[in-house]
Amino acid sequence: MRTVLGVVLAAALVGACGGGEEAQSAQRGAAVETAHGESAGADTAGGGKGGGAPAEAPAGGGMPAMPVEVATAKTEAVIDAVEATGTIEAQQSIDLRPEGEGRLVQIYVREGSIVGRGTPLFKIDDASLKAQVARAEAERDLARQALARTRQLLEQNATSASELERAEATARSTQATLDLLQLSLERTTVRAPFGGVVGRRLVSLGDYVTPQRPLISLQTYDPQRAVFQIPERYADRVANGQRVEFSVASLPGKTFSGVVDFVDPVVQLPGRTVLVKARVPNPSRALQAGMFIEVSLATATRENAVVVPEDAVLTSLNQRIVWVVSPKNTVERREVTIGVRRSGFVEITQGVTVGEKVVVGGAERLQPGAPVTPMERGAKTG
Numbered sequence: 001m002r003t004v005l006g007v008v009l010a011a012a013l014v015g016a017c018g019g020g021e022e023a024q025s026a027q028r029g030a031a032v033e034t035a036h037g038e039s040a041g042a043d044t045a046g047g048g049k050g051g052g053a054p055a056e057a058p059a060g061g062g063m064p065a066m067p068v069e070v071a072t073a074k075t076e077a078v079i080d081a082v083e084a085t086g087t088i089e090a091q092q093s094i095d096l097r098p099e100g101e102g103r104l105v106q107i108y109v110r111e112g113s114i115v116g117r118g119t120p121l122f123k124i125d126d127a128s129l130k131a132q133v134a135r136a137e138a139e140r141d142l143a144r145q146a147l148a149r150t151r152q153l154l155e156q157n158a159t160s161a162s163e164l165e166r167a168e169a170t171a172r173s174t175q176a177t178l179d180l181l182q183l184s185l186e187r188t189t190v191r192a193p194f195g196g197v198v199g200r201r202l203v204s205l206g207d208y209v210t211p212q213r214p215l216i217s218l219q220t221y222d223p224q225r226a227v228f229q230i231p232e233r234y235a236d237r238v239a240n241g242q243r244v245e246f247s248v249a250s251l252p253g254k255t256f257s258g259v260v261d262f263v264d265p266v267v268q269l270p271g272r273t274v275l276v277k278a279r280v281p282n283p284s285r286a287l288q289a290g291m292f293i294e295v296s297l298a299t300a301t302r303e304n305a306v307v308v309p310e311d312a313v314l315t316s317l318n319q320r321i322v323w324v325v326s327p328k329n330t331v332e333r334r335e336v337t338i339g340v341r342r343s344g345f346v347e348i349t350q351g352v353t354v355g356e357k358v359v360v361g362g363a364e365r366l367q368p369g370a371p372v373t374p375m376e377r378g379a380k381t382g
Contacts, residue, residue, distance in 0.1 A: 086292075232272040258279050
């Protein structure tokens, strides 16, 4: 029994000793492997026999030039103008009414026709007035005869001076009555008070008309008036004689012009605007009362203003900036002040001079001083 136990213990000790030697052998192998790895990495980083060549720096060592589209700042005459909207208005326009009353017996005019001053338009029944005129003529003649007899009697001292005065007064009174009736008779013919074009007729044959009832509309057509309102802050820039240009929404492609002949001296509330009227020739009758117009009122003209394409001006933090290309083909960021805008171009009042090249395309990635390759757009401001 003791012999068996000894043999078992001896075997266990031999196994334990063998495992330790294997573990130490594994540790020594790992250390050798680690040393070889560090040596290989050092050789590679240092360009040793086992490593590659070092990386080369970019040629030139600077930022590459970016292509941009440019245009040249030029001088042109620009017009500083106030923009507004308004309407066309006839210089004279009325709803024609009779001066007397009666039955309408004749219509002389057609709707939409052109008439001159004094042209007969309507006729009111005048039979009663004609009879009254005939009676008044008879009374006038009788009064004249009585006056003549009274004068003869006075020369013969057969009557008094008071009788002569009474006869003279009667003669004047009958003449005045006759004149009044003749005037009423004449007014039974309704005439055009001015030349123009008649509009819609509001009565028919046989209607009983009075001075309160309109018969037809009448308005002038040449010249017309362009009527519009401008903000109060522009009131000091507007005066009689200034030229106005405008377009009409219903007449696309056409431009009309006129001259200011009225500036309201009173500011209208609540909008705080000033009413302006301009006289506009209209021989072809193209402009009709009530048309909607878009007005441009010239307030100043600058003959040598600096203009650049509109897309050269950028907005950044409530500032307007322009990228300017220097003679060395580098860009400079400038803050500018703009003036008049018109189709495709804008006036630069401060920040750019004539002949300088401004970037109009490719400005998104520019930085001050960056090199660029400019390509001329070649656009003309005309």
